[in-house]
Amino acid sequence: MKEISRRSFMRIAGMSLGVGALYQVLPVKLxxxxxxxxxxxxxxxxxRPAPFSFVQLSDTHVGFNGPPNPLxxxxxxxxxxxxxxxxxxxxxxxxxxxxxxxxxxxxVHGARMKLFQQISSQLHVPLIKCVPGEHDAxxxxxxxxxxxxxxxxxxxxxKGVHFIxxxxxxxxxxEVGAERIAWLTKDVARFxxxxxxxxxxxxxxxxxxxxxxxxTSDGDEVMNVLSPYENVTxxxxxxxxxxxxxxxxxxxxxxxxxxxxxxxxxxxxxxKPLPFDKDHPFRNLGIHTVxxxxxxxxxxxxxxxxxxxxxxxxxxSTEGIQQMLKAGVMK
Amino acid sequence: MKPKNFLMIPMLLxxxxxxxxxxxxxxxxxxxxxxxxxxxxxxxxxxxLKKGETVxxxxxxxxVVHGLYLKPxxxxxxxxxxxxxxxxxxxxxxGKFTAICDHFCGVNHGNMKMTIAVEE
Numbered sequence: 001m002k003e004i005s006r007r008s009f010m011r012i013a014g015m016s017l018g019v020g021a022l023y024q025v026l027p028v029k030l031x032x033x034x035x036x037x038x039x040x041x042x043x044x045x046x047x048r049p050a051p052f053s054f055v056q057l058s059d060t061h062v063g064f065n066g067p068p069n070p071l072x073x074x075x076x077x078x079x080x081x082x083x084x085x086x087x088x089x090x091x092x093x094x095x096x097x098x099x100x101x102x103x104x105x106x107x108v109h110g111a112r113m114k115l116f117q118q119i120s121s122q123l124h125v126p127l128i129k130c131v132p133g134e135h136d137a138x139x140x141x142x143x144x145x146x147x148x149x150x151x152x153x154x155x156x157x158x159k160g161v162h163f164i165x166x167x168x169x170x171x172x173x174x175e176v177g178a179e180r181i182a183w184l185t186k187d188v189a190r191f192x193x194x195x196x197x198x199x200x201x202x203x204x205x206x207x208x209x210x211x212x213x214x215x216t217s218d219g220d221e222v223m224n225v226l227s228p229y230e231n232v233t234x235x236x237x238x239x240x241x242x243x244x245x246x247x248x249x250x251x252x253x254x255x256x257x258x259x260x261x262x263x264x265x266x267x268x269x270x271x272k273p274l275p276f277d278k279d280h281p282f283r284n285l286g287i288h289t290v291x292x293x294x295x296x297x298x299x300x301x302x303x304x305x306x307x308x309x310x311x312x313x314x315x316x317s318t319e320g321i322q323q324m325l326k327a328g329v330m331k
Numbered sequence: 332m333k334p335k336n337f338l339m340i341p342m343l344l345x346x347x348x349x350x351x352x353x354x355x356x357x358x359x360x361x362x363x364x365x366x367x368x369x370x371x372x373x374x375x376x377x378x379x380l381k382k383g384e385t386v387x388x389x390x391x392x393x394x395v396v397h398g399l400y401l402k403p404x405x406x407x408x409x410x411x412x413x414x415x416x417x418x419x420x421x422x423x424x425x426g427k428f429t430a431i432c433d434h435f436c437g438v439n440h441g442n443m444k445m446t447i448a449v450e451e
Contacts, residue, residue, distance in 0.1 A: 102438055138435030172435045173398060173409075210402050211429040213441065217407070271441065 022055050022090065025161055025196070042160070049160030049196075052091040055083050055125070056200070058237030059257035061135065062119070063112035064101035068260035068273035075258040075285045076119055084124045091158065093125050096237035096255060097133025097169065097202030106144065113148040129156070133202040133238060134169040142170030153180050155187050162191055166201040168216045174203050175217045185225050196231040203238045204252065206245060212262075212271045214239050223250060240273075241284070258285055361385045361419065368397040368410050368432065371439035377446040380422050388418040398434030401447060409434060422449040 042048030060076040069075070083093065100112040113136075120128055132145045132152050142152045152167035164187065168176045176184075188197065199205075205219035216222070226232045232250040240257035241264070260273040261284035277283055366388055367374045380386055390399055392412040399408050399416075403424060410416045432443035 104437065134435045134440075138440075139437070169435070172396070173433050207402075210400070211431060211444070213431055213433060217433075 022053060022086065023198075025049075025052055025054075025159065038160070052159050053086075053088055054092045054094060054158075055086075055090045056094045056096060056235050056253075056255045057083075057258065058096040058255040059098040059133065059240055059259060060095070060116060060119075061098055061101040061257070061259040062116040063103065063108070064259050068276055069281075070276065071281055073115070073119060075282050077122075078282060079258055080119060080122050084122075090125050092127035092129060093120070093123055094163075094200045094235065095120070095128070095130040096200050096235055097131050098135045098237060098257075099130060099133070100136050102135040102139055104139065106140075109144055110148070113144060117148070127158070129163070129165060129200070131165040131200055131202060132167060132169055134172070134174075137167070137170035138172050141172070142167065145170070153183065161196045161198055162188070164188075164197065164199045166199055166222065168201050168203045168205070168219070173217065174213060174215055176222055177218070181218065181221055181225060184222065188225065188229065191229070193228055193230055195229065197226065197229050197233070199226070199232065199234045201234065201236050204236050204243075204245075204254065205234055206247065206252065208239065208243065208245070209265045212239075212265060214265075223247070226250060256285055261285060361387045363387045363389055366390045366399075366445070367393060368399070368443075369393040370395065370397075370437050371432075371443040373399075373430075373432075373443065373445035375445070377448065379448045379450060380420065382422055382425050382449055382451055385419060385421040388420060390416045390418065395436050396434050397432045397436055397443070399430055400433035401428055401430035403428055404430075404447065404449075406430060407433075422447075425449050425451055 038049050057076075057079055060073070062073055062076065065072045083090065099116045100109065103109040103112065130149050132142055132149075136142075137145045137152060145152055151165075152170050153165055155162060155164045157163070164184065166176060166184065167180065168174060171177050191197070199222075201216075203216045203219075204214055205216050205222050207219075208214040227248055227250075230249050234250055234252040236252065236254050237257065239254050240260065240262040241254065242256060243252075243254040245252040260276070262271060263274055265271070274284055362384070364378055364386055366378070368390060369392070388399075388406075390408070390410045391414075392410045394412060396412065397410040399406055399410060399418065401407075403426075404420055404422050406418055406420060408416050408418050426449055428447045428449070430445050430447050432440060436443065
């Protein structure tokens with residue numbers, strides 16, 4: 001096979017929708033060469049890559065109703081409308097934790113989980129996947145979350161991408177824990193190093209701002225497990241604002257919250273929610289989405305949709321061809 | 332002090348109960364600072380340490396499990412209710428640090444913190 005450009009394979013790119021993020025996974029070119037690569041990856045990874053898009057939503061905090069946002073679930077409901085109006089229907093929506101606001105009354109918390117399910121079920125997407133935040137699973141070790149949604153850590157494959165839901169909250173501390181890291185190690189072992197991997201979790205897996213509890217104490221151990229893999233994207237929530245971070249082969253992206261925003265920690269020492277603006281109630285809240293412009297590049301755009309600020313920008317890319325070229329598979 | 336107390340000290344040291352004794356009886360030991368954790372605050376919420384001087388933080392929870400976490404000073408402890416958690420610290424860096432409760436303890440957990448200042 002003749003030499004193939006690294007950029008001619010496949011990429012995952014993301015854009016902020018202001019109420020979350022949209023990601024698109026697609027081959028840059030659909031041609032005979034890529035077809036051969038896809039067949040090879042399908043054989044190697046168990047599923048042939050195919051274009052698709054997915055959305056990340058985060059920190060809906062159903063049940064919260066206070067000064068930083070007296071509108072409760074309105075931004076969440078707006079986000080559902082935004083996703084349902086996307087021109088290309090996403091294959092799945094990932095929720096990166098704090099689906100609900102905690103309550104010590106199990107019945108109250110259970111009712112909040114049901115309300116979350118009721119609102120999220122309005123999404124016109126085939127798949128919805130959730131990982132807990134500390135407000136969902138920090139007080140009871142994840143018991144109620146498991147009863148409502150199933151396991152707190154799990155993985156699944158979708159069109160050539162391996163998705164991993166990683167719980168870093170239910171031990172009450174910001175940690176994944178040795179048992180779950182062992183599970184992760186086993187989970188990824190069967191994949192080739194070129195497999196695109198998307199980890200979705202709640203807290204950042206690196207020390208973003210430890211004094212604001214924006215870290216995972218054993219996040220570096222998790223990233224060590226993933227370090228041999230060339231195409232790793234980590235999506236998380238918790239910090240209620242956008243943030244991008246790149247380290248080794250991994251790119252980390254935070255989604256905005258759907259309840260209230262935190263300030264830039266570089267601008268203030270106080271972790272205090274940004275005040276509610278009744279004239280712009282959804283300002284600083286958001287969605288993430290992904291798309292590609294047909295020339296192999298993710299586009300950077302900004303969109304306004306009613307009162308929801310939508311900003312679209314590149315998030316990440318994945319180019320598995322590099323690994324295959326290094327391994328000599330394609331020669 | 333009564334003579335019998337002097338006899339008791341070695342016994343208590345051996346049984347690991349020396350910390351029950353007042354600080355003045357352990358003049359050669361580290362300075363001790365008592366801290367109480369209760370949702371959603373530490374009391375006191377600000378302490379001052381000296382660089383290079385070893386101190387013992389004795390932390391008690393009055394309600395649920397809390398945490399005390401401050402990476403730059405290598406503080407990472409779970410504070411179980413009903414027992415005293417002792418943390419030995421020898422700060423090497425001057426500055427003002429924020430220690431947090433890193434064990435989720437309820438709705439205002441995110442605001443449970445204290446300041447630890449380290450002076451020359």
